[in-house]
Amino acid sequence: MALFSRRKKTEDDLTESRTSPEPDGIDQEGAEASGSPAGGPEVMSAEPAPQIGISVQAFRGVGAAAGPEVELPDPDQPEPRTPPASPRPTAPAPSAPEKRTLPLAPALPPEATESMPGMKDNVLLRTALAELEEGATNEQLIGVLRQMLQNHLYLRVHGDARAQVTEGKPLSIAVVRDGERSYMLAFSSAAAVRESVQRETEPTATSAIAQPVTAVLHQLVSGDFAGLIVDNASGVHRAVFPIEVLKKALEQSDVNMAIKTLLAAPREDDSAQKVGDALATTKIWVAVNDGGGKGPAGIAEARTADGRRFLQVFSHPLEIVALGRGDKPMPFEPEQLAKVLTEHSGIAGVIVDPAGPSMIVEREALGAVLVRAVDISD
Structure with missing residues (x-):
């Protein structure tokens, strides 16, 4: 507090694609x-x-x-x-x-x-x-x-x-x-x-x-x-x-801004693991495209130059809007993320908030998320 007074790893090589199967249970509505x-x-x-x-x-x-x-x-x-x-002012349509x-x-x-x-x-x-x-x-x-x-x-x-x-x-x-x-x-x-x-x-x-x-x-x-x-x-x-x-x-925000806070902080050796753990307890968002009427809806992915697939996930709907692709933000609970990762073993991990600051979280750091899939099956 101050008293004032006066005297008078980057994703540069990633390309985008879609995970075609849309997981069950996606809510169509948008969240001291x-x-x-x-x-x-x-x-x-x-x-x-x-x-x-x-x-x-x-x-x-x-x-x-x-x-x-x-x-x-x-x-x-x-x-x-x-x-x-x-x-209150009324916003135009x-x-x-x-x-x-x-x-x-x-x-x-x-x-x-x-x-x-x-x-x-x-x-x-x-x-x-x-x-x-x-x-x-x-x-x-x-x-x-x-x-x-x-x-x-x-x-x-x-x-x-x-x-x-x-x-x-x-x-x-x-x-x-x-x-x-x-x-x-x-x-x-x-x-x-x-x-x-x-x-x-x-x-x-x-x-x-x-x-x-x-x-x-x-x-x-x-x-x-x-x-x-x-x-x-x-x-x-x-x-x-x-x-x-x-x-x-x-x-629509996480009350503690847990993921945003981690992404904005200086990177440490365990930063990716901390984000992976936060994904197991925090609602996130995914970018969904309706396929233009030519196919099933798909969730946005990114691919590295060597072909590895990463699911794109977002801390807030505005992060999806910021990319300007016209995708629709969909809320995604940890159980839904766990289900996608379990059913699509070819996904190498997730990339969080591609508009930046962003982070790639490998599957190995998502153990706390994958446990949610085990809990569901039990």
């Missing part, structure tokens, strides 16, 4: 953590900066055109966590998706950085935001949203967050108001919080606290917020997500 302070208090000072408005491209949902830019005032005074109730230009990511996670000592950045989110351009497309915003679901977010708090936590008070989280609508502010790094503070003409003492993304989303959907603004002071490299989209993303 507590935050902890990060780092110690740090006091900052900066020269005054002119007040500017927030102009962000609004994300309207998968398959819909990006919404108009939303003009919002700067947060001159951070507001309490629970603002008055406000009407989905239209046919246009050609996608989605920011993907390398297979290996980025190197961890700290824009302020002791306060780790959400590097995946920061990188995805940096790829946004003026007039960002809905598809580019999907790329930001999927990476936002990794690791943590920083919240900007009016006053001393540490003291509020110690005293058992609700955090006075900064929001931006647009008429009757209120948007929570969240940040990819402590530096992004500092930039937000520097934009104000009448700043007050502000602190930053890191919280797991699921904790932030739970707080968001339980309040009367219209949405979330990420890195509000970062020019075109900022985004706004309406509450309806975030609710759906949260419903």
Whole structure:
């Protein structure tokens, strides 16, 4: 936590195919953590900066055109966590998706950085935001949203967050108001919080606290917020997500983000084994194509140059959308994964989240999953 103040193995050689037999029991429908302070208090000072408005491209949902830019005032005074109730905007009906230009990511996670000592950045989110351009497309915003679901977010708090936590008070989280609508502010790094503070003409003492993304989303959907603004002071490299989209993303998420957390972490000798063990207890998703009416539905696979087959599995439906192939996300329980691996002995393992960061998990590391098939047969 920091106190801010101012004086006035890769899959490069993989090719895709389909597992034709569709396993039984596929559900056609789409699914609290507590935050902890990060780092110690740090006091900052900066020269005054002119007040500017927030102009962000609004994300309207998968398959819909990006919404108009939303003009919002700067947060001159951070507001309490629970603002008055406000009407919910209605998203337009989905239209046919246009050609996608989605920011993907390398297979290996980025190197961890700290824009302020002791306060780790959400590097995946920061990188995805940096790829946004003026007039960002809905598809580019999907790329930001999927990476936002990794690791943590920083919240900007009016006053001393540490003291509020110690005293058992609700955090006075900064929001931006647009008429009757209120948007929570969240940040990819402590530096992004500092930039937000520097934009104000009448700043007050502000602190930053890191919280797991699921904790932030739970707080968001339980309040009367219209949405979330990420890195509000970062020019075109900022985004706004309406509450309806975030609710759906949260419903379809693993509450602990177990697999995403492992994929975003530095690789260790047992990383693949940890992911394999997590697959035995976590609902995942597969990409299904209806075959264009020419054959049975198939689950997406990938093949290495030497012909080995790997089933593609995903930690969240947005990971499937990010590939832009038009596949349909299907929820997949560990028992279903075990059934496929047992019935298709030629599958060498799985590749998790091909859009990146990703990981290949060999069959030898999937013992905990295969045991589920034994349990079913018993």
